[in-house]
Amino acid sequence: MNANGNMTERHSTKPNEPIVDDVPPLIIQSEREVFREKGGADFTVTEAIATVRHTGAQLQFHVASVRNGKTGAVCVVQKNGKDEPPAFLIARHWRVSTKQWAWEFPRGMELKDEDTLGTAIRELREETGIQVSRNQVTILQHIHADTGVLRDDIAVARILVPDSIGTPQYGDWELTNARWVAENTLRCMIASGEITDGITLAAWAIVQSHNLHQHQ
Missing domain, CATH: 3.90.79.10 (Nucleoside Triphosphate Pyrophosphohydrolase)
Structure with missing residues (x-):
């Protein structure tokens, strides 16, 4: 309680309780390199095809990387x-x-x-x-x-x-x-x-x- 009788939020300095995540929502089906810079930082773009676990819908993603990760x-x-x-x-x-x-x-x-x-x-x-x-x-x-x-x-x-x-x-x-x-x-x-x-x-x-x- 504060001086006005209202509840005040108390913040803990302890680490958060561990979280056990469920299985990932996406299933990665395949990955393939679609671009690689010649020289420089070896900038690379990879295409990933994934399936939504609960619906079966297929999605396409692109991720980038340098120096081979x-x-x-x-x-x-x-x-x-x-x-x-x-x-x-x-x-x-x-x-x-x-x-x-x-x-x-x-x-x-x-x-x-x-x-x-x-x-x-x-x-x-x-x-x-x-x-x-x-x-x-x-x-x-x-x-x-x-x-x-x-x-x-x-x-x-x-x-x-x-x-x-x-x-x-x-x-x-x-x-x-x-x-x-x-x-x-x-x-x-x-x-x-x-x-x-x-x-x-x-x-x-x-x-x-x-x-x-x-x-x-």
Whole structure:
């Protein structure tokens, strides 16, 4: 009850009760590759034919993948100062899909014979010039950018760097205007719509959730 005598909702901090899903509503009958990019990211489109379990109706879907389904990595780089709040590295990236600039965390796709930590370390070095060791990288969890059409998963890598680290040096054409921003600044950029990249937003939510969980 609150002061007005009304019931107030109480939110539990405990994990949700486990859910046992029923059988999938679709039965995948067949899959076939209908497009593959020559070179580049090996962008691939696969056609899937499925049957609705309860009705028998047949449906067609298309899913996309890159690098033959290898795991990518998004780098949430955190700099901890002695007398200042943590700062995070973001940069501008011009995207063909939207024909716009976007503030993003550095990220990239896994190469052949490369593990997830190696992908995060290489991408950060190539895009910003920042070199880190494997013990500075923690994979918090994996995400799917769009479970409706994208098959690939992306590892969210939290990377801790010392306060002495300087201004990033651009390793290639992909990122520009990289800068360190305070946690509150990042929140304001999200709230004002300056940050719209879904992978960046998801990675930030995961890092914040992990930080909150650690302090409970």
